[in-house]
Amino acid sequence: MAVSESTPTGQRARRADARRNVEAILDAATRSLRRNPDVSIADIAAEAGVGRITLYGHFKTRADLVEAVLARTISHANAAFDGLDLSGDPVRALATLVTSSWRIVEQHRGVLGAASRELGHERIRDAHDDILARVGQLVERGQAEGVFRGDLPGSWLVTVMLTLMHAAAEDVDADRLDAFDAGPYLVRTLVAALTPPGSTVPVR
Amino acid sequence: MAVSESTPTGQRARRADARRNVEAILDAATRSLRRNPDVSIADIAAEAGVGRITLYGHFKTRADLVEAVLARTISHANAAFDGLDLSGDPVRALATLVTSSWRIVEQHRGVLGAASRELGHERIRDAHDDILARVGQLVERGQAEGVFRGDLPGSWLVTVMLTLMHAAAEDVDADRLDAFDAGPYLVRTLVAALTPPGSTVPVR
DNA sequence: GATAACTTGAACACGACTGTACGAGTTTTC
């Protein structure tokens, strides 16, 4: 980002060190902020294994750091979504989306929650909407095709969907369910949540 | 709580005023803490319409205030649950529980989240477990009877259940769905979440 | 060995919040 493109032939190694530190800081900040949105800069620096002043060398203010964490998380989420084909049957698309990216969504949500107090809510909403739009489009298409229930606003269904993904991931972290794949379970529950009252929920 | 039982025949009205203030403080604190777990005492006092010093007159420390809020919320939740008959068919009991108390659960969760940082986590867990046990017992009974799926730990199912209630209430607050009763919707979704993969979900 | 990039601790100013002390005011009951 702030790395100048003209590298004066000399200090490649030093530069590499610095970039490693930046990565370590971003990793630590992501973990810390998810755990507690009000972590101090000192704690983040300690968790990253660098000095507090070093951290300030890379990020002028706390807001800068949070913004960088947010940007990286969003790009991760976008990358995860970009490879998916969500064009076919809404239920199948829902399954694809959920099974492949519920972990990403959880991380995304955690960082967003931490950042929403730090930066302006509008700043967050802009970033959030990009991700939300993908889920929202799927839900709306399903509603238009009559596959998903239309008696509730799409925003509600999206909220339920994201919240359930979040709950699954949170419990995975907490318990010893690391190996368990929450995908099928989530799909079953979400299909019930999104399809109209009269319809039956497929097995699995 | 700290009100002495020997009322010296005199200052009933003053006492009543004070108790009204305490109620106002607790109400304001509940609202404020749910909105932002890090509200300052000054902000809470302002929202309650009393001076900061008055608030300190009733609650020695911040922890005292949070503890009082927590205690009141828990007693509310217990009162809401006490009237329910959850003995029959687990699915019917689930419906009863959800339709009648999802709002309470949401409030309970919000306050708990705010308090968990303030007081020790053990202190919270003690209080939390009382509520959780009621939901957990229902889930475990359902699992024992084979009505709820047994291939996932009960804690997971409880988490999903509470999280979904939370999502419903949050969206109700945010949107213009005040009049909408999320009960039937929640029941349908939760039955799908709790029953075994092979079973079909009842209509509604 | 000189240089340049990077790291780091100590120290500081600043602001926000907590909790306390003092002193003055209000309202009700007697």
Place this chain on the structure above:
DNA sequence: GAAAACTCGTACAGTCGTGTTCAAGTTATC
């Protein structure tokens, strides 16, 4: 009118987090 209970503003000390400055390191490249 006096006393008791309660309210409340000002002011202060202590703590904690932020962001900056300075001065002294380390490490790799030349």
